[in-house]
Amino acid sequence: MTAMPDDRPLMRRLFEPRSLDTLAPVPKIATYGLLFAWSLIVLFPLYWVLVTSLKIQIEVDAGPYYIPFVDFTPSLDAWNFMLFQNNTLWPYVNSVIVALTSTLLALLIGALAAYALVRIRFQVKLAAILSFIVLLAAVIVAVAAFAVPWQAAVAVAIALFLLTLSTIGRRFKAALGNNDIEFWMISNRIMPPIVAVLPIYVMFQHLKLLDTQIALISTYTAVNLPIVVWLTRDFFAGIPLDLEESAEIDGASKFRVFFTIALPLVRSGLAATFMLVLILAWNEYLLALFLSNANAQTMPVLVSAQNTTRGPQWWYMSVLIVIMIVPVIVIAGFLQKHIARGLLVGAVKG
Secondary structure, rough: OOOOOOOOHHHHHHHHOOOOHHHHHHHHHHHHHHHHHHHHHHHHHHHHHHHHOOOOHHHHHHOOOOEOOOOOOOOHHHHHHHHHHHHOHHHHHHHHHHHHHHHHHHHHHHHHHHHHHOOOOEEEEEEEHHHHHHHHHHHHHHHHHHOOHHHHHHHHHHHHHHHHHOOHHOOOOEEHHHHHHHHHHHHHHHOOOHHHHHHHHHHHHHHHOOOOHHHHHHHHHHHHHHHHHHHHHHHHOOOOHHHHHHHHHHOOOHHHHHHHHHHHHHHHHHHHHHHHHHHHHHHHHHHHHHHHHOOOOOHHHHHOEEEEOOOOOOHHHHHHHHHHHHHHHHHHOOHHHHHHHHHHHHHHHH
16 A cells, blocks of 8 residues: 655655654654753843853953853852842833733734724725825924924824815825835834834924833834744634634624634734834834833843943843843743744744
8 A cells, every 4th residue: 555645845744743642763762862952042142141141351351251150150240230239120120011011012003903904895996005104204394394283283284184184185096005015114123223214203393202111112122023923924814714703793893803812812913023122122222222211121131231441341241131131031930831832833824
């Protein structure tokens, strides 16, 4: 009896998860060996950071010694300085508040947007987009060149925009669909942040929100929103439409269907997306450098501040990096089951 040919794509067969118990002894030993070697490569930077945090300056400058009590004598001087003498607590609180709040906001707004893009067909007229861009440029010129109060300029622009939509906009039929909207959203994330950081700085300067947590939270939410939409869209698309239609026939509103049926069904995908966006917000440096100072300073800026005129203070940096890694590892541990399932579903869909 001949075996049936496997018609699945080659990449699917190569990367399909298999249990190690099903492998023969030699491939199993080779697999464990590769996993052990890869684990050493991944974990060594973490070990280096932890060991460096236990050294003093002389031992760091002396050479690459890695074994405590053998190569060097461990010391808690760096930990004592960063935790009790340096102003580390407030930047740490800022990072926790900014990263968690912006991630939750991006996840909520992005999930709503992704669900709407999957279930509702949009037809955005080109005339509306062009009129919005022209009026936005007019507002900028009026405020910058003619010193018009921005509140008055925005109010006039909104009135003109609504008037344009109700008159000229109806005569133009060309429109953009859902795929165009999705591409536009993800293209905003592809754009380098340095392009937008100066306009964002000027905007918050006029709003008197520089060096506040509100500025960082709103900016991080907007920056990470396209990623949430892009990642969660496929999870919502996988929900059977009949299930939602049955709930609507029973009297459930769109919002109730979203919060009680759609969200619980994609919780694994949401957990994976939450973890990815949280790491991006937690490690963000460029925007925090421009928008924050002493009051809203976050941990990545504090870490970079250890590179002083006397050179990089590696032992202090290592303490801060260890402190930054711990909460992410703890959250990833709690969400491990959902993250693995969400990534696997995304890989199969891809």
